[in-house]
Amino acid sequence: MKVAWFHRFGGPEVLVYEETGKPTPGAGEAVVRVRAVGINHVDLDHRAGTSRIPVNFPHILGREFAGEVAALGDKAGPLKEGDRVWVTCRLPCRTCDPCLSGRDNLCVREGYFGLDLPGGYAEYVKVPISNLNSLPSHVGFEDAAASQIAFGTAWHVLINRGGLQAGQSVLIQAAGSGIGSAAVQLAKLAGATIFATASSDQKLERAKALGAHHLINYSRENFAERILDLTDGEGVDVIMEHVGGEVFTRSLQCLKRNGVIVTVGAHAGEVVPFDIIPFFRRELRLSGSKNASVMELRTVMDLVAEGKLKPVIHRTFPLAEAAEAHRVVESREIFGKVLLLP
Numbered sequence: 001m002k003v004a005w006f007h008r009f010g011g012p013e014v015l016v017y018e019e020t021g022k023p024t025p026g027a028g029e030a031v032v033r034v035r036a037v038g039i040n041h042v043d044l045d046h047r048a049g050t051s052r053i054p055v056n057f058p059h060i061l062g063r064e065f066a067g068e069v070a071a072l073g074d075k076a077g078p079l080k081e082g083d084r085v086w087v088t089c090r091l092p093c094r095t096c097d098p099c100l101s102g103r104d105n106l107c108v109r110e111g112y113f114g115l116d117l118p119g120g121y122a123e124y125v126k127v128p129i130s131n132l133n134s135l136p137s138h139v140g141f142e143d144a145a146a147s148q149i150a151f152g153t154a155w156h157v158l159i160n161r162g163g164l165q166a167g168q169s170v171l172i173q174a175a176g177s178g179i180g181s182a183a184v185q186l187a188k189l190a191g192a193t194i195f196a197t198a199s200s201d202q203k204l205e206r207a208k209a210l211g212a213h214h215l216i217n218y219s220r221e222n223f224a225e226r227i228l229d230l231t232d233g234e235g236v237d238v239i240m241e242h243v244g245g246e247v248f249t250r251s252l253q254c255l256k257r258n259g260v261i262v263t264v265g266a267h268a269g270e271v272v273p274f275d276i277i278p279f280f281r282r283e284l285r286l287s288g289s290k291n292a293s294v295m296e297l298r299t300v301m302d303l304v305a306e307g308k309l310k311p312v313i314h315r316t317f318p319l320a321e322a323a324e325a326h327r328v329v330e331s332r333e334i335f336g337k338v339l340l341l342p
């Protein structure tokens with residue numbers, strides 16, 4: 001089978017397209033013929049070595065993918081060869097305290113495809129049968145491979161950690177990003193009033209088309225001042241903050257009394273100054289968000305199947321052009337997901 005893998009850390013050119021042996025399933029395992037795999041920024045971090053997580057070489061990336069069951073190690077389960085599936089991106093241990101308390105996203109022994117196990121940048125991937133989820137015939141492989149992580153993370157941020165409810169207001173930072181555009185759709189579904197920021201008017205128009213009500217170009221104006229203007233000085237109930245640095249600090253200025261800021265990324269700065277006084281006087285709340293639980297992933301994929309959430313796909317590439325696809329993602333001049341089609 002063909003894979004796009006890397007043998008050392010470095011730039012996109014280290015991703016090489018080569019022939020290797022096809023995996024065979026053991027008991028409790030299946031082999032999936034990958035039809036589409038989503039590129040996540042974490043793939044680029046792993047390839048560059050900046051994720052600070054050691055990997056074994058040669059390394060096959062690819063955290064979220066969909067395809068067909070090509071082979072089953074045992075036939076006991078409900079699925080059969082040829083069935084269309086999406087594959088849960090995480091492998092929680094299902095025995096630790098967080099797993100047993102329904103918080104499997106905080107599993108202390110979890111694994112990921114594309115990191116701990118060979119991922120989806122390949123024609124075939126071996127997966128535990130418990131990671132297989134039936135994919136309805138009307139949901140395309142590309143949509144399936146573009147939805148799980150963006151919508152799952154956005155759900156965990158807004159609904160689980162942010163407690164967002166109908167009638168509340170929410171600020172979504174960098175609404176032009178993959179997770180940002182997913183969050184706009186979810187916040188609309190939740191019945192919230194949506195304030196969206198982005199670096200360009202073009203990205204803001206796209207956020208508006210997805211359901212954002214108030215658009216703020218943060219390269220031109222101070223978003224915190226603008227939000228205070230728009231809300232009679234009150235601020236917003238929930239903030240999804242995945243930028244970090246000054247954006248995090250400034251976000252605190254437009255958080256409503258008893259509001260919650262959920263932090264889920266820090267590419268623009270990992271250590272920031274923090275004014276404690278207004279924080280306790282206004283009973284503000286800060287919540288970290290890691291990633292979605294398996295149940296949350298299934299919830300958002302059901303919403304995709306029902307047509308209530310629609311992934312935004314920027315572009316697809318054949319697997320042989322994985323290096324070029326990484327260059328496109330790295331440029332950040334994208335709106336939506338970039339996919340590889342093995």
Ligand SMILES: [Zn+2]
Nearest residue numbers: 093096099107
């Ligand atoms: Zn666990």
